[in-house]
Amino acid sequence: MARFPKGYVKPTDSCDSCLAWGNFSGRLCPTCYMFGRGHDAAACTGCRRIQPLKWNYCRLCWCQARLSAKAVAGQLTDETDVRGRLAAVRHHQLFFVGMHYRRRPTPSARRRGGRRGAPRKPPPAPARRPDPGSRQPPLFEQIPRDYSRLALADSDLASPWLAWAKYLAHRLAEARGWGRNIRFAVNRGLALVLTGYVEGDVIRHTEIFARLRALDLPVGHTVTVLEEMGIFEDDSEPSFERWLAERLEGLEPGIRSEAERWTHILRNGGPRSLPRRQGTVWLYLNRVRPALLEWSNRYDHLREVTRADVLTYIKTLHGHQRHEQLVALRSLFSWAKRNGLIFRNPTSRIKVGQYEYAVLQPLFPEQVDRSVAAATAPATRLILALAAVHAARVAQIANLMLDDADLGNRRLTIAGRVRPLDDLTMKLLLDWLEHRRSRWPNTANLHLLINNQTANTTGRASNHWISAPMRGQDATLERLRVDRQLEEAMVKGPDPLHLAEIFGLDEKTAIRYANSARALMERHLEADPATSPRTD
Template sequence: MTPPDRQHASIARTATSCASCLAWGLPYRRGLCRACYDFIAPRYDHPVGECGACRRREPLKKGFCRLCWCQARLERTTGTYKMLIPHVRLVRHHQLFFADMAGYRDTHTAPRRFDETGRKPPPPPTCRPTIRYIQPAFSDHVIRRRYRYGQFDLRRGPAPDNPWLAWGLYIAHNLAERRGWGPFVRGGMQRTLVMLLAGHTDGELIRVSDFYETVAEHSTNIDDTIEILTVMGVVLDDRQQAFDRWLRAELDGLAPAIRRDTHTWATTLRNGGPRNRARTPSTVSNYLHAIRPALTTWSTRYDHLREITRDDVIAYLDTLTGSPRDKATTALRSLFAWAKRTNIIFRNPAVHLHVPQRDDPVWQPLRPDELARTLAATTTVHGRLFVALAAIHAARVGQIRALQLDDVDLGNRRITIAGHARPLDDLTHQTLLAWLEHRRTRWPNTANRHLIISPCTAGGLGPVSYPFLARPLRGLPATLERLRIDRQLEEALTSGADPLHVAAVFGVSDTTAIRYADNARHLLARPHETDPLESPRTQASRPDGEPHRHLGSG
């Protein structure tokens, strides 16, 4: 027995009343029973205050202590899932109980509404309500609405009589049928629409900021809710974009004019313009992070971008080396070129600044122990499929996410990745069969045509997220991207550094094929670096459709 165990065993616990719910039994911690100890856990965020029923000062959930919630559960006479709020407000006495034995009364569920087929009848077909007259607003002041979830119970009766609600429920039913929503998702969407549309009037716009937190707390998909309300034309998406919040925080502390112009430049990069294509948020973030120290330093001496000279730009770049210098040079050229084009500055101080051409890195083949760690970490069906597609077919993460069911031809043993048809080897074929069986069993009614789906995307039409693919190999040296690089490098090594062969097998561009061929030629010139642990080499793949026989060829 370890010393902590001996110390714990020496403490004799005697039966007493719980300090919170007054239950009789052995205390768990701090004089509380196990249920009350969990009730005050920080993750639940139950503040201490005066209970709205018994007036005791205890941790509160929605204004009432745990003992009052237990009493309300005992006094409830309807179904298990009926709301307890009406009962807990009427609590005036308590039935004490033994600790960890607060049972639930066996009650009948609420009467269900079924038709002759045994299923809940679908909502009747409804069209857009006819708007006869809209009362003009008396002022421009925005009136915020507070929505209360679960106000109506659709299991006990029909929905409130509102033509907008009837139309919304009909749209939601059709959307659920097309996308294969389960009962839980359907019920959550119905309760959300009842909350939003039960009191809706003609001409009223529902602001997303008014119901976002309430809906998110009950695990209802926000995007699906907004999609239904958008079809109805009754929603105003006034949410603040995450990119805008990040940009304001990133530019905080700069000189006002420099902050304004940099904000406009970053927004133009993100959204695009007449002569600019839109960039991804990660590109804008990399640009801004590269020049943020320079903008901070210049803001202490200058008030405007037009005051910055070429000497200032070169002085900042001289403090950097390698990749940070290249990124800062590219970002400064973009910023000042945009400022000159929009007549914000008179002269471009970053003109003729060149980014030096650097040699491509020389990749080394993965070691067998690194591959073994990756194979040992992929214990799920989808994780094994990710590894097979990256390590055998050299598929990028974005290409794996974009794969459709139509891209897989099991009969002819072919798979199309980014428009390039490839033969299916035995390992990938068996992995695909296992995944498709799991997909059919787990989500039999999904309408998502992507090959890879998750619990978050099964009810929609979009691809899985990047973290969903990267999570199985997080922290390992052989990530999906590294497996893809190693697969193409291995093909270049086994083909004798032939770029035409690499391009034919994987369908990559000429530049990419030449780069991998040069990498392989460099390794073949020094064999002791090519094969560090004497791993067996394999025969080159055949682009004519011959199935491959090893894990590294596909």
């Protein structure tokens, strides 16, 4: 898309589709742009141009037929009369943009909750699942349908399945706060996918995804209604499986199959192992992958890897890289030994060693000031305060619910721990709740922090959205959280029990913060002898 300089105004031009003359941005006038989103392009029966068609005619031919019908009847006619005159179009009268719109009443005729001069559209009548009656059971398994051949103009609007779907969509929209545009788009998507539906058919994700996306219709909301009807099957490939296949590319088949089984055990758990978080699974596989790629050049199975191979490989690693990769390799070979895939564990009796953590460093005031200046939105300011004042992690912030904020008692529950609300966090929380109420008044999402995507659902915001405003700053949310806990250890004293009680840290993490605070305090005393106690 071309980028024009600031202040540039597109000159008056003609639309590439209907040839209308007027002021508009882009190649098409607004009406042709919306017309093209809902119709497929092909050769027009009337003018032979390649354009989006409705009943085999482009919008320019429709406009000419509408003018002819109006000239005969003396007033605007319905679509049936216009459609009957499409075949008689032999010429085209050029026009200005907006000439074919119906003249709307004055703004005084606007009614609350509806369009100007039009009453609010009534909700769909209550409907239930259609009675299947007597039917012939299918002789063969259902053949996948080709929805790419269907157009919105071919939808069966009289289908009882569509009436039931629209009623369920209306109930979901009321419960989850869907806006008018989403409701309209969902009804269009349902009309498309339910055309020709009969009892017993199953609508699959892979069949409808591409077509709905091509028409810019909401796949997720449409799928929600189909799941409520009980006629949807999600046969899409999970993103984890696609990632796993990509990371295992290049390994020997024997090593690949064993590494794949180990990764699934890490993610899903097994008879003697608990499932790990998906982030942990990613880290473990990424750490063993370089070694597996190297061994795949010489071996076909993990049982061929010897202790000497492991020692030779880890000699090329140093520091935390050696520690992390050796821990992941021990996990892989220990699992393989337990399941009888190898004869001996080549990583046994290879000491991982105690990982020496560096001393945590506090942030400089100017680094914090830059992050504060970058927080301009109400949600960003509240997120910054939760990390910098209450030392909340990104996932903990995303999981906060409205019930976790007890404004009357000035309490906030973070990850199951009740914390008092200070004046700054209280003010930022009230500002965000006011913005949330005015921006999404009908949302049914009970999470404290929501955005444009999650306001129409019940799920939480992503970790990426929570941390995105501070990404690129020196004082990120993670560093602000670390700085807050380090400050507590330096002000109240390097006591691990106090840190574990205040922030809910495990014992090893609390000891690490206490040791870092003690080292910083000793360094400060050495740098400033005037503050040290006298010994003479």
